[in-house]
Amino acid sequence: MIGQVISHYRILEELGRGGMGIVYKAEDTKLDRLVALKFLPSHLAASEQDKVRFIQEAKAAAALNHPNVCSVIDIQEDDGQMFIVMEYVDGVTLRHKVPIQKLEDAMSYGIQIGEALQEAHNKGIVHRDVKAENIMVNARNQIKVMDFGLAKLKGSLKLTRTSSTVGTLAYMAPEQIQGADADARSDIFSFGIVLYEMLTGHTPFRGEHEAAMMYSILNEEPDPIQQHRPELSAEFSHILAKALEKDPEDRYQSVTDMVVDLRRLKKQSTKVLRMSTKPGTPGVKPTPEEKESVEITPIPKADWLRRRRVLIQAVFGLLVLAALVAGILLYRGAGTGPAGPTQERKMMAVLPFENLGPPEQEYFADGLTEEVTNRLSGLSGLGVIARSSAVQYKKTTTTLKQIGEELGVGYVLQGTVRWGTSTDRGTRVRVSPVLIKVSDGTQIWSQPYDAVFSDVFKIQSDIASQVAGALGVTLLQPERKSLEASHTENSEAYDVYLRGNEYSHRSYKEQDFRIAIQMFEKAIELDPKFALAYARLSEAHSAMYWFHYDHTKERLVRAKTTVDEALKLDPGLPEAHASLGYYYYWGYLDYDNALKELVLAQKSRPNDSRILLGIGAVQRRQGKFDSAAATMTKATELDPRSSELAFNTAETYGLLRSYPEAERFNDRAIALAPDLTPPYNYKAHLYLVWGGEIKKAREVLQRTSMIAGAEEDQEILLTRALIEMFEGNYKEALAVISSSPSKPFDDQFQFIPRVQLLAEVYGLMNQRELQRAYHDSARILLERKILEQPEDARFHSALGISYAGLGRKEEAIREGKRGVELLPISKEAWRGTYRVRDLAKIYVMVGEYAAALDQLEVLLSRPSEISASWLRIDPTWAPLRNDPRFQKLIAEKR
Numbered sequence: 001m002i003g004q005v006i007s008h009y010r011i012l013e014e015l016g017r018g019g020m021g022i023v024y025k026a027e028d029t030k031l032d033r034l035v036a037l038k039f040l041p042s043h044l045a046a047s048e049q050d051k052v053r054f055i056q057e058a059k060a061a062a063a064l065n066h067p068n069v070c071s072v073i074d075i076q077e078d079d080g081q082m083f084i085v086m087e088y089v090d091g092v093t094l095r096h097k098v099p100i101q102k103l104e105d106a107m108s109y110g111i112q113i114g115e116a117l118q119e120a121h122n123k124g125i126v127h128r129d130v131k132a133e134n135i136m137v138n139a140r141n142q143i144k145v146m147d148f149g150l151a152k153l154k155g156s157l158k159l160t161r162t163s164s165t166v167g168t169l170a171y172m173a174p175e176q177i178q179g180a181d182a183d184a185r186s187d188i189f190s191f192g193i194v195l196y197e198m199l200t201g202h203t204p205f206r207g208e209h210e211a212a213m214m215y216s217i218l219n220e221e222p223d224p225i226q227q228h229r230p231e232l233s234a235e236f237s238h239i240l241a242k243a244l245e246k247d248p249e250d251r252y253q254s255v256t257d258m259v260v261d262l263r264r265l266k267k268q269s270t271k272v273l274r275m276s277t278k279p280g281t282p283g284v285k286p287t288p289e290e291k292e293s294v295e296i297t298p299i300p301k302a303d304w305l306r307r308r309r310v311l312i313q314a315v316f317g318l319l320v321l322a323a324l325v326a327g328i329l330l331y332r333g334a335g336t337g338p339a340g341p342t343q344e345r346k347m348m349a350v351l352p353f354e355n356l357g358p359p360e361q362e363y364f365a366d367g368l369t370e371e372v373t374n375r376l377s378g379l380s381g382l383g384v385i386a387r388s389s390a391v392q393y394k395k396t397t398t399t400l401k402q403i404g405e406e407l408g409v410g411y412v413l414q415g416t417v418r419w420g421t422s423t424d425r426g427t428r429v430r431v432s433p434v435l436i437k438v439s440d441g442t443q444i445w446s447q448p449y450d451a452v453f454s455d456v457f458k459i460q461s462d463i464a465s466q467v468a469g470a471l472g473v474t475l476l477q478p479e480r481k482s483l484e485a486s487h488t489e490n491s492e493a494y495d496v497y498l499r500g501n502e503y504s505h506r507s508y509k510e511q512d513f514r515i516a517i518q519m520f521e522k523a524i525e526l527d528p529k530f531a532l533a534y535a536r537l538s539e540a541h542s543a544m545y546w547f548h549y550d551h552t553k554e555r556l557v558r559a560k561t562t563v564d565e566a567l568k569l570d571p572g573l574p575e576a577h578a579s580l581g582y583y584y585y586w587g588y589l590d591y592d593n594a595l596k597e598l599v600l601a602q603k604s605r606p607n608d609s610r611i612l613l614g615i616g617a618v619q620r621r622q623g624k625f626d627s628a629a630a631t632m633t634k635a636t637e638l639d640p641r642s643s644e645l646a647f648n649t650a651e652t653y654g655l656l657r658s659y660p661e662a663e664r665f666n667d668r669a670i671a672l673a674p675d676l677t678p679p680y681n682y683k684a685h686l687y688l689v690w691g692g693e694i695k696k697a698r699e700v701l702q703r704t705s706m707i708a709g710a711e712e713d714q715e716i717l718l719t720r721a722l723i724e725m726f727e728g729n730y731k732e733a734l735a736v737i738s739s740s741p742s743k744p745f746d747d748q749f750q751f752i753p754r755v756q757l758l759a760e761v762y763g764l765m766n767q768r769e770l771q772r773a774y775h776d777s778a779r780i781l782l783e784r785k786i787l788e789q790p791e792d793a794r795f796h797s798a799l800g801i802s803y804a805g806l807g808r809k810e811e812a813i814r815e816g817k818r819g820v821e822l823l824p825i826s827k828e829a830w831r832g833t834y835r836v837r838d839l840a841k842i843y844v845m846v847g848e849y850a851a852a853l854d855q856l857e858v859l860l861s862r863p864s865e866i867s868a869s870w871l872r873i874d875p876t877w878a879p880l881r882n883d884p885r886f887q888k889l890i891a892e893k894r
Contacts (some may be wrong), residue, residue, distance in 0.1 A: 005029070006078050009037055009085070016093075021147075025088060034088040035073065039081055055082075064122050068116035069144035070136065086146070091138035094194070099201030103231070105141070107266040112143035113191060114259035121184040121255055122144075128182045130190035131171040153158050170203045175245050185248040188255055189354050190463055193241030200228040204244065218246070237263055245649045247743055249712065253511070271550045310367060331846050348411035349385040349403070353431075356418040372710065384607045385409055385686055389641035392672075404438030407640055411444070412436050459667045470699075490535075493526035497533050500756060510549040534566035535576040538583060546586035552788065567586035574604035578611055585614070589827055605637075609639035613648060620652055623829035625863045628652050629661075634663075650682065655830065655863040659690040677713045680704045685721055692869035711739075718745045721757060726873045728762040730765045744781075749834050751785070751794040753778040759805055764875055775805035793822035793831075797838035804845035814844040825862070833864040844879055853885050860893045868893035 001011045001024065009026040012034075016023050021038040028035050029270055055075065062072040074085040097471055100106040113135060113718035120127060127134075129147065136144040164369035169177075173189035176182050198203045204222030207213035209590035225232055225240055240260050245251040252258045358399055360833035385407050393403055394629035415433035434446040488494050500519025503512045520537035523530055541559035544550045563583055566576035581597035584590040595618055600609045632649040639645050653659075671680040679703075684697035704710040717736060723732035737757050745752040782799040790796065800815030816839040856877075859866040868890045871877050880886040 002371070006037070006081070006083070007076055011037070023086075026485075027333075028085075029155070034090075036070075037085040037087060038085045039083045039758055040727070055854075064119055066116055066119040067144060068112045068143045069119060070144045087144070087439075088875070089136040089138050089144045089146070091136050091144075092139055093133050094135040094198070095132040098198050100198045103199075104266070105260060106195075108138070108141070108655075109135075109198060110195050111259055111262050112193065112265065113145060114255050114262060116143065116145040117191060117255045118186075118259060121187070125430050126182055127186055127187050128176070129171070129500070130187050130193060130194060132170050133168075135194070135523045169213055169235040172217060173248070175248055177214050177217060183248070183250050184255060185253065186260060188243050188252050188546060189245075189248075191255065191258070192240055196222065196245070196869070198241055199225060226866070229802060233265070237259075239265065241875055242308070247712075250743070253438060266433065270880065286335050298574075303438040305701055323866060330874060347407075347409040348413065349390045349407050349409045351390055351403070351412055351414040352397070353415045353417055356416050384639070385638060389609075389639045392641045400436060400441060402437055408637065410438055412438055416482060420862065460746035468663075488523075488527045488530045490530070491521045492529040493530055493533070496526065497523040497530065497536070498522075500533070500540075501536060504536060505844075508547060509544075509549070512543075513540050513543050513549065513654065517544075529569055530568045531569035531573050532575055534562045534569065535573060535579045538566065538576075539579040540587045542582045546582075546748065548746065551792065556583070559583045559587060572604070574608075575599040576613075578605075578608075578614065581614060581618075585621070591618050594618050607638055609635040609642065612638065613645060617648070620655070621828055621830055623825070623863075625652060625656050625829075627715075629656065629658075641672055643669045643676060643679070647679050649681070654682070654686060654689070655865065657689075657867065658687060660688055663690075675707055677707055677710050678717055680707075681713070681715045681719055684723075688723075688873065690869045692873045694726055694873065696721055714743075714745055715747070718752070718757075721761075722874075725761060725764065725875060728875075729759050733761045737761070749794075749831055750838075751782075751792075751798050753780070753781050753798065753802075756798065756802055759802070763805065772806060775802045778802040779806065791822060793819045793835055796822065801843045804842045809846040810878050812842050812846055814849070825858075831861055833866070837864075837866060841876055843877065847879075849880055849883060850885075852880065853883070853889065856886075857889060860889065 002013060004814045006026075008029045009243055010029055012025045014022065015025050015036060021040055022771075025640070026037045027033075041270045049788045062075075065071065070089060071087040071493075073087065074086055076083060076085065089580040094671065096111070097109075100109070117127065117130070127145070128778050129471050130145075134147040136146060138144060171190040172184040173182065176186055193203050193205070205213065205216040205220065207216050222240075222244060222878060225237055232470050239258065242250075242252055243258060314330060337594055348369050376693075389407060398406075403412060404410065413433060413435050415431060415690035418430045418432070430448060432446070432448040432530065435444045436442065437444055490496075496519050498514045500523065503519065504516035517537060518539045520533045520540065523533040524537065538559045541555055542564065545552070545555045545559065559579075563576060563579045566573060568590055570576065578601040581594045581601065583592035584597065595615065596613055598614050598618065602615070605611055612631055612635035616628045616635060619625075619631060620628035629649065630654045632645065632652055636642070636645045636649055645664045650662045650664075650669060652662075654662035654664060660711065663683070666686065667680050667685050670683070673679070680700055685702040687693040687700065689695040697719070699714060700844065701723070704713075704716060721736045724730070724736060726879070737754055744754055745757070755774045756778035759771045759778060762768075762774060779799065779802045782795055782802060786799065796815045797819030798813045800819065803809075803812035803815060816835075820832075821836040823832050823835050825836065836855050836858055840852045840859070843849070843852035843855065856866070856871070860868065871886075871890060878887070
């Protein structure tokens with residue numbers, strides 16, 4: 001075709017060819033410029049499907065307008081030949097540049113590639129074939145991402161056949177290889193491979209043939225990049241590891257987040273917590289994991305910012321209102337004097353204030369509600385339902401009488417927030433609270449507050465004196481001081497804090513904790529005196545350690561540093577004492593100091609259900625299960641709509657083997673949050689330990705099929721696998737275990753490599769070679785884990801099991817005992833039972849049946865998750881079933 005004129009384009013030379021097209025350099029004779037033409041290959045021209053795909057490429061690319069995307073100018077057809085007119089890039093593909101020796105260039109390329117993908121993802125376009133050949137570097141060292149021939153445009157026809165793969169194998173994400181739909185996270189995986197290749201000259205996953213390559217991507221971890229480039233920092237290694245996670249849920253969820261981390265790294269500024277530069281605050285460097293977060297959206301600078309700057313004033317303007325409401329309730333219930341110690345306290349709920357302004361102001365109404373609730377919770381003689389229960393009535397049509405009955409309250413405070421127009425003095429806001437007596441629906445008190453933000457502090461004093469004087473209400477001085485306290489005067493800091501608080505209470509997922517940490521850090525950066533933000537930040541750090549997302553001493557140092565700063569700024573802050581309690585509990589199992597701090601916090605927050613939950617949780621780990629059950633039951637009275645509380649209470653009764661009570665609270669947890677999977681999984685577990693009812697357990701898990709994410713939920717997958725093993729459905733068990741990425745079943749209680757579970761199933765199938773091979777794979781993984789974290793009892797117990805599977809008896813028993821020594825029941829009454837269970841399992845595997853029965857007797861004689869019914873159905877214990885001692889033990893504990 002060289003020299004031909006197609007339409008008004010003269011073909012000059014061939015630039016390249018691939019599976020979906022041939023690209024030529026051409027001259028636009030009309031506009032006198034160079035362009036690139038991409039033609040559909042002639043042997044594919046007869047396929048209507050490929051034509052559609054070709055047009056889809058043009059539409060996808062034409063939707064993008066970004067300096068790092070090769071722009072599409074036009075699509076034409078001439079004499080039966082379809083072609084796309086594209087921007088001509090004077091340069092070479094990235095393939096000709098690798099390996100890139102200059103780190104600054106590699107980082108710059110990486111950022112530009114990421115920004116191009118960000119533009120595509122924002123338009124709903126997934127590239128699906130990110131690789132070095134599809135990335136150009138022009139003469140100005142500028143990146144141009146091209147060839148959206150495999151892009152999937154939202155709403156377009158799905159052209160890929162079921163179970164087929166799209167893309168180039170060496171750059172494919174695991175889910176693409178397995179035939180699943182690719183999304184933006186698949187591009188992120190491919191982007192990670194490109195980054196690795198830029199710096200090393202080869203891709204991280206390799207194989208001599210396609211099957212080997214696929215196995216490597218699905219199962220193997222790449223060599224640490226420092227082996228090839230020792231000068232690279234741990235932060236860069238972390239970015240790559242995050243991008244190359246096998247499970248899409250564990251990767252960066254947005255390429256924006258990855259670009260943010262790359263940009264920070266390029267500036268070579270290792271972020272240090274701002275508090276470390278403040279007088280009196282020890283400096284703490286963040287771990288690489290801290291980079292794994294969501295960039296905080298910049299705060300706008302116009303009228304909306306003026307509102308944000310004074311949001312804190314508006315919230316605290318309502319605090320006096322909270323005092324007045326509390327005073328009214330106390331006044332009406334106690335005549336002319338204060339409530340006596342024997343008088344039944346009034347119960348009330350603060351319902352979510354309704355936002356009548358723009359949707360973006362919703363967070364303000366929610367934050368205001370929470371602040372009013374917290375302040376009222378600190379008043380003696382008044383019981384306030386926790387916000388987590390009250391918030392479920394947001395925008396509800398439920399009558400106040402129904403709410404009163406469901407929450408067990410006699411009074412309800414509700415209100416509205418309406419935004420006014422801006423004047424020369426600033427934006428106005430009107431807050432209209434109403435206090436209602438539930439029994440007869442009478443309005444006890446209401447008072448609209450219409451104010452200019454800048455006047456809020458002055459107005460709140462006027463409201464307090466006028467209303468308190470009219471009712472003759474006198475608050476105790478400590479209570480008045482608490483109500484009038486201001487956590488921060490910086491509205492932007494408070495706004496970011498509210499966002500962090502929302503994430504920290506959203507779930508126990510790692511990503512939510514990490515986002516919360518970033519938000520709290522930003523709040524502290526904006527206001528270094530923000531004690532409450534330090535307290536919440538400390539608790540989030542402790543949670544990261546407790547849930548084994550970052551089980552390192554460095555994480556505990558961060559938790560302690562931040563809570564110390566909170567107490568330094570505000571020694572009486574109840575949230576700080578609660579956070580210190582969690583630090584002692586989650587970090588060191590120091591129950592005495594944990595309870596001391598939590599009880600101290602409870603004195604100032606007697607109605608705080610989360611503090612009560614913390615106390616109950618500590619009691620549970622101490623082995624005081626009856627006390628824990630009573631404490632948690634009390635907490636559910638303050639927070640009757642909390643699924644989390646109901647679920648924790650159910651677990652506690654389950655450990656006590658009070659199965660009917662456990663089921664009752666667990667059913668409440670399901671009713672309150674039917675879209676959460678843990679209560680369903682626990683209900684299945686209850687049926688197994690209660691009566692060995694496998695069929696019922698299976699039916700419960702089937703109910704989760706409609707819940708988003710349930711198919712990938714690791715706890716449910718493990719229970720499903722166990723059920724198949726219990727029934728002898730070994731092929732089905734293998735399918736379940738292999739149905740999701742190869743990461744281990746990993747939580748605070750146990751660490752089970754997936755290959756170890758496969759070994760156990762193959763053992764039950766008498767396939768000894770496969771059993772041994774998979775146990776050896778688990779051994780390698782676990783020995784490495786112990787080198788990294790030698791004090792983690794879970795790894796020693798798991799390693800003992802694999803040693804037993806390999807016939808290494810002495811080593812197996814040694815590791816099993818080491819697990820028990822590191823976390824004995826006397827130190828941890830719940831998790832410690834898992835280590836005893838694993839030791840019993842090891843003894844069975846190596847033929848020491850009497851020793852195994854000794855351990856089982858310990859478990860059955862105390863609260864634990866092991867029951868006689870479970871022992872009857874679990875094939876682990878099959879070698880013991882003809883032993884008279886085992887039969888007697890089962891009969892006695894039936």
